[in-house]
Amino acid sequence: MTVEQRLITTYAAFNTRDIDRVLELMTEDVDWPNAWEGGRVIGHDAVREYWTRQWAELDPEVRPTAFKRLPDGRVEVTVHQIARALDGSVLSDGTVLHTYAFRGDRVARMDVSEPAIELTCESVIHCSAEKIFDVIVDLRGQHRWLERSRSFRGTHEISSDPVTLGTTYREPGPLGVRNGTVTELDRPTTITFHQPMTLRPPIGTIDIVMRYSLEPQAGSTRVRRVVTLQVPRLLKFAMPLLRYEVLRENERTLRALKAYCDSL
Secondary structure, eight states: OOHHHHHHHHHHHHHHTTTHHHHEEEEEEEEEEOOSSSSEEEEEEHHHHHHHHHHEEEOOOOOOOEEEOOTOOOOEEEEEEEEEEEEEEEEEEEEEEEEEEETTEEEEEEEOOOOOOEEEEEEESSSSSHHHHHHHHHHGGGGTTTTOOOSSOOBBOOOOOOOOOOOOEEEEOSSSEEEEEEEEETTTEEEEEEOEEEESSSSSSEEEEEEEEEEETTTTEEEEEEEEEEGGGGGGHHHHHHHHHHHHHHHHHHHHHHHHHHHH
């Protein structure tokens, strides 16, 4: 039986309330999210008690719609989730991500998150890709073209100059601190920054990946700046505001980059 088939069996057992069958597919010390009340539960007995409480109040149904094997061995499942009241009325209907870690052929841990949000901006800059690339990776010289804003207050504690693969940095902001790492560096076409933001107050972490793609053209370069957000479920209520702020900063940054590089 493949990993995907085992997980399909797990979801089917959950939907029929066959707790014993689900627990057979988990390690004895399974680490499971309490997505209903908050926190986590450890071990078969705790998972059984959690679901028993939940099913006394709600009637949840989960259907896997896609599977993705991650490089670290985990499996990410896109799930259509419906939560109904006991009278049958629908309380919520949406998509979540379940990410599974395995020990042998059994589930050792599961995490719940919202689907990633991808925000893209593009611009044609009348400058060579090489020069634009050098401007982007010059984190210490960032002040020459990018002014501070409500969301961006400068890049600090840069670990190396010039920037290389693995360079780290910190960007404090009003919501928390982005602790960044350069994870992809392919001159002059691609730069990727992974900068998870630890929120203040400490209520979770927003995973942020920012990727520049540079496509040389005749006399110009098409620049695409893509920001991907993975937001904790606890902050789902804030998604409209967060999306607006990130998109505005994305557009502002690309406009500033164009204005500067067009003059080089």
